[in-house]
Amino acid sequence: MTSSLSSLPRLTLCVLLAALGLPAVAAPAASTANAIGLPTTQLPRSASPTHYDIALRPDMANARFSAVATITLDVLQPTRVLTMNAAGLAFDRASIHTATAAADEITATRIVGNEEQQTVSLHFARPLAPGGYQLRIAYRGAIGDQAAGLFYLDYDNGGRKQRALYTQFENSEARRMFPGWDEPAYKATFALEVAVPAGQTAVSNMPLQSDSALPDGGRLLRFATTPRMSTYLLFLAAGDFERATVREGGTELGVVTQRGALPQARFALDASRAVLRDYNDYFGLPYPLPKLDNVAAPGRHQFFSAMENWGAIFTFENAILLDPAISTQADRQQALLVAAHEIAHQWFGDLVTMRWWDDLWLNEGFASWMESRTMQRLHPEWHWELNNIGSREAAMDQDALSSSHPVVQHIATVEQANQAFDSITYQKGEAVIRMLEDYVGSEAWRDGVRAYLGRHAYGNTVSDDLWRAMEQAAHKPVTAIAHDFTLQTGVPLIRLADVACRDGATHLTLTQSEFSKDQPAKAQAAGATQGALKGTHWRVPVVAQTLGGARVSTVVAGGRASVSLPGCGAVLLNAGQAGYYRSLYTPGALAALSASFAQLPTLDQLGLLADSWALSQAGLQPASAWLDLADRARPDAAPQVWSRIGGVLVEIQQAYRNTAQTEAQARFARYARGRLAPVLARLGWDAAPDVAAQDANLRAELIAALSALNDPGLITEARRRFVEGQMPPTLRRAILGVVAEHADAADWDRLHALARAETSAMTRSELYDLLGASDDPALARRALQLALTEEPGATSSATLISRVAVKHPDLAFDFALAHRTEVEAKVDPTSRSRYFPQLGSLSADPAMVAKLQAYGRSYLPPESRGDVHAAVAAVQYRVKNGAARLPEIGAWLAAHER
Numbered sequence: 001m002t003s004s005l006s007s008l009p010r011l012t013l014c015v016l017l018a019a020l021g022l023p024a025v026a027a028p029a030a031s032t033a034n035a036i037g038l039p040t041t042q043l044p045r046s047a048s049p050t051h052y053d054i055a056l057r058p059d060m061a062n063a064r065f066s067a068v069a070t071i072t073l074d075v076l077q078p079t080r081v082l083t084m085n086a087a088g089l090a091f092d093r094a095s096i097h098t099a100t101a102a103a104d105e106i107t108a109t110r111i112v113g114n115e116e117q118q119t120v121s122l123h124f125a126r127p128l129a130p131g132g133y134q135l136r137i138a139y140r141g142a143i144g145d146q147a148a149g150l151f152y153l154d155y156d157n158g159g160r161k162q163r164a165l166y167t168q169f170e171n172s173e174a175r176r177m178f179p180g181w182d183e184p185a186y187k188a189t190f191a192l193e194v195a196v197p198a199g200q201t202a203v204s205n206m207p208l209q210s211d212s213a214l215p216d217g218g219r220l221l222r223f224a225t226t227p228r229m230s231t232y233l234l235f236l237a238a239g240d241f242e243r244a245t246v247r248e249g250g251t252e253l254g255v256v257t258q259r260g261a262l263p264q265a266r267f268a269l270d271a272s273r274a275v276l277r278d279y280n281d282y283f284g285l286p287y288p289l290p291k292l293d294n295v296a297a298p299g300r301h302q303f304f305s306a307m308e309n310w311g312a313i314f315t316f317e318n319a320i321l322l323d324p325a326i327s328t329q330a331d332r333q334q335a336l337l338v339a340a341h342e343i344a345h346q347w348f349g350d351l352v353t354m355r356w357w358d359d360l361w362l363n364e365g366f367a368s369w370m371e372s373r374t375m376q377r378l379h380p381e382w383h384w385e386l387n388n389i390g391s392r393e394a395a396m397d398q399d400a401l402s403s404s405h406p407v408v409q410h411i412a413t414v415e416q417a418n419q420a421f422d423s424i425t426y427q428k429g430e431a432v433i434r435m436l437e438d439y440v441g442s443e444a445w446r447d448g449v450r451a452y453l454g455r456h457a458y459g460n461t462v463s464d465d466l467w468r469a470m471e472q473a474a475h476k477p478v479t480a481i482a483h484d485f486t487l488q489t490g491v492p493l494i495r496l497a498d499v500a501c502r503d504g505a506t507h508l509t510l511t512q513s514e515f516s517k518d519q520p521a522k523a524q525a526a527g528a529t530q531g532a533l534k535g536t537h538w539r540v541p542v543v544a545q546t547l548g549g550a551r552v553s554t555v556v557a558g559g560r561a562s563v564s565l566p567g568c569g570a571v572l573l574n575a576g577q578a579g580y581y582r583s584l585y586t587p588g589a590l591a592a593l594s595a596s597f598a599q600l601p602t603l604d605q606l607g608l609l610a611d612s613w614a615l616s617q618a619g620l621q622p623a624s625a626w627l628d629l630a631d632r633a634r635p636d637a638a639p640q641v642w643s644r645i646g647g648v649l650v651e652i653q654q655a656y657r658n659t660a661q662t663e664a665q666a667r668f669a670r671y672a673r674g675r676l677a678p679v680l681a682r683l684g685w686d687a688a689p690d691v692a693a694q695d696a697n698l699r700a701e702l703i704a705a706l707s708a709l710n711d712p713g714l715i716t717e718a719r720r721r722f723v724e725g726q727m728p729p730t731l732r733r734a735i736l737g738v739v740a741e742h743a744d745a746a747d748w749d750r751l752h753a754l755a756r757a758e759t760s761a762m763t764r765s766e767l768y769d770l771l772g773a774s775d776d777p778a779l780a781r782r783a784l785q786l787a788l789t790e791e792p793g794a795t796s797s798a799t800l801i802s803r804v805a806v807k808h809p810d811l812a813f814d815f816a817l818a819h820r821t822e823v824e825a826k827v828d829p830t831s832r833s834r835y836f837p838q839l840g841s842l843s844a845d846p847a848m849v850a851k852l853q854a855y856g857r858s859y860l861p862p863e864s865r866g867d868v869h870a871a872v873a874a875v876q877y878r879v880k881n882g883a884a885r886l887p888e889i890g891a892w893l894a895a896h897e898r
């Protein structure tokens with residue numbers, strides 16, 4: 001899946017992720033054992049399916065369906081009872097016969113559902129002997145209005161009300177459409193048949209095999225049988241669709257949209273073709289299915305934007321369609337990024353699947369790493385490698401809190417699996433892969449990936465299967481380092497303990513401890529004496545250089561290492577920024593590096609800025625170190641540098657705001673505006689048509705940052721353009737963002753009227769979202785009330801409340817809890833344990849801690865409170881440390897006021 005967090009404004013991403021990217025469970029001690037122990041299951045292992053034949057009869061108007069599932073299976077041990085997954089299904093009849101003799105058929109005497117366990121047990125009068133069987137089940141179910149199981153989306157198409165059906169099965173929702181062994185290790189083949197009304201069509205994983213007329217004027221569509229795959233990858237969509245295709249090698253690539261939107265999917269189609277060509281080469285195994293569709297759907301979800309169903313990717317419209325009236329350069333990049341992520345899953349996840357959710361990162365870490373790699377290869381002019389710093393920061397932000405968890409973690413329940421889709425699984429997974437690839441070399445890494453995929457195609461794996469293949473390909477001890485970073489929680493801290501220049505070479509002593517935001521002793525303990533080290537030990541691949549000198553690689557093991565670098569001069573640690581660790585310099589070494597800031601490659605400038613800010617937040621470096629660095633950035637520095645500086649300036653301003661230091665806040669905001677406004681002035685409001693992508697992005701980000709910093713001139717200008725309708729597509733979202741943030745009641749009403757009148761589903765949900773963006777608590781309350789109505793649309797309400805929570809977390813959390821039942825109806829069932837903690841997680845109010853804990857105790861079983869613990873840790877950290885650096889920042893400002 002693609003996490004929908006990536007669609008938040010990039011400038012504020014690191015800030016938001018600090019609280020939104022929440023970990024799953026407090027680190028379980030036994031995770032290592034589980035990763036290599038017996039396969040996890042929630043079902044008895046007495047039977048195993050090999051093929052599902054599912055005939056579905058949806059009643060779209062009444063949001064329900066009836067179906068018959070015919071399942072070919074092997075009974076592995078004598079049993080009278082077959083237990084499989086099912087949720088929200090009603091059963092009419094079940095019978096079974098041996099694979100060879102249909103005359104043997106016996107009917108289940110009892111069919112016992114267990115909604116809490118999400119299982120159904122079929123009881124037979126006599127035991128089934130081991131062997132092959134065919135099981136036939138007639139049942140009925142509901143079609144939901146949230147993205148879980150089989151669901152519908154209502155939308156307006158050129159004035160006509162339309163309803164379309166889609167499925168969303170990851171992680172454990174296939175059981176809402178058919179009874180089965182709904183665990184990733186139970187791979188089987190699938191043949192799907194569906195009846196659709198006249199004028200509609202359907203899409204599934206495989207091409208259509210047959211199409212026949214039904215007496216009621218509708219059509220009966222049957223799809224070709226899939227290869228062996230996991231249940232969570234099955235897909236079906238039905239509605240009034242259009243489809244366009246191109247060919248790439250032996251594959252038919254398609255995009256499927258609501259009627260009329262096809263031209264807006266053209267970019268995604270062309271981009272997918274380039275991606276597929278690249279992956280066919282990289283993975284060394286051609287894409288194995290005859291076709292690959294990408295199905296665009298109106299609506300949205302608060303936790304994901306796309307899903308990698310094999311052969312039929314599902315993507316919400318805002319992550320795939322480019323509407324010439326509203327789309328920006330960032331949208332183009334996002335569309336390619338999401339497609340690259342989901343297409344990578346066609347191999348990593350679909351062809352080779354993790355055995356159980358413990359190893360979810362094998363899917364998500366890899367797809368995230370491949371998406372970045374693809375952006376760099378297909379569009380080198382975008383310099384996507386610079387975004388690697390932001391994604392690593394998102395991971396470290398979560399990983400440096402005591403509530404974090406290892407990349408490979410023990411998952412016991414469906415809710416824990418849901419909570420595992422977080423920054424550790426995605427961004428730390430990605431960062432660890434990047435570090436290991438750098439350590440073994442890109443060719444050896446590719447060979448290891450090819451060997452792993454070839455060996456496990458159509459099968460299931462654990463992480464050690466990858467490390468084994470990699471070690472054989474690379475002839476380097478990858479496994480030990482990989483274990484350190486995937487089975488242990490936390491962020492290593494590499495400290496430059498000593499540096500000396502002798503005989504034209506620089507001699508370094510490096511020590512390793514742990515970077516922790518809420519357990520500072522872990523870093524402090526790393527004194528000069530090796531025996532005193534506390535915290536976790538890692539084997540850390542470190543790359544160092546003197547500026548302009550050659551890079552030298554080493555592995556810091558046992559907490560300490562000595563390195564000699566050719567040449568003398570300022571020393572840079574983590575040169576090239578492939579490492580997953582923080583670098584702490586001696587004051588002298590940092591001063592030397594700061595003085596050469598402008599000469600550093602942009603990637604290293606960004607890495608140094610990120611480390612410096614995080615270290616000062618944790619009290620390991622004075623905040624002045626970051627301020628000095630940022631103060632050296634010139635207006636013509638790389639756009640990504642300004643983007644990062646802007647993000648931190650807004651974060652500092654927010655810390656002032658949280659502590660209600662109005663005067664100091666205003667003074668800081670003046671300084672911050674003084675830094676950012678000249679950069680915006682250089683770019684100008686009105687873009688030349690050939691403006692570079694990163695300049696276009698930076699313009700939008702600076703407008704958002706200056707708006708957050710209450711820049712009066714900027715707010716006036718944005719209002720003027722809004723009122724006069726001067727909103728070209730490239731600026732439209734930025735202008736509306738400013739207006740929404742500083743809206744008075746009249747502005748809000750005006751935005752509301754725009755939202756109500758809008759007919760494009762994509763633009764409409766964006767406008768409703770903006771209604772939740774106001775600074776004014778009274779307008780935020782109106783947005784919350786609006787979210788409870790039918791007006792925004794079933795899938796837009798939860799996002800609207802989340803949007804309010806960015807500015808007013810306490811208000812949004814209290815409101816959602818006060819209307820818990822109504823709000824839960826607007827969130828899919830397994831996301832609820834994440835949704836409420838997420839709303840409160842940005843709070844800076846100490847009272848939120850008790851509120852979150854009370855919510856967890858009242859509504860969640862203990863094993864599903866991982867997101868509550870993480871939100872509590874984030875709030876506690878913000879309450880305790882949020883203001884700690886402000887006096888220092890104030891003093892620096894006083895000394896530097898111009």
Ligand SMILES: [Zn+2]
Binds near residue numbers: 002345363364367
């Ligand atoms: Zn994914």
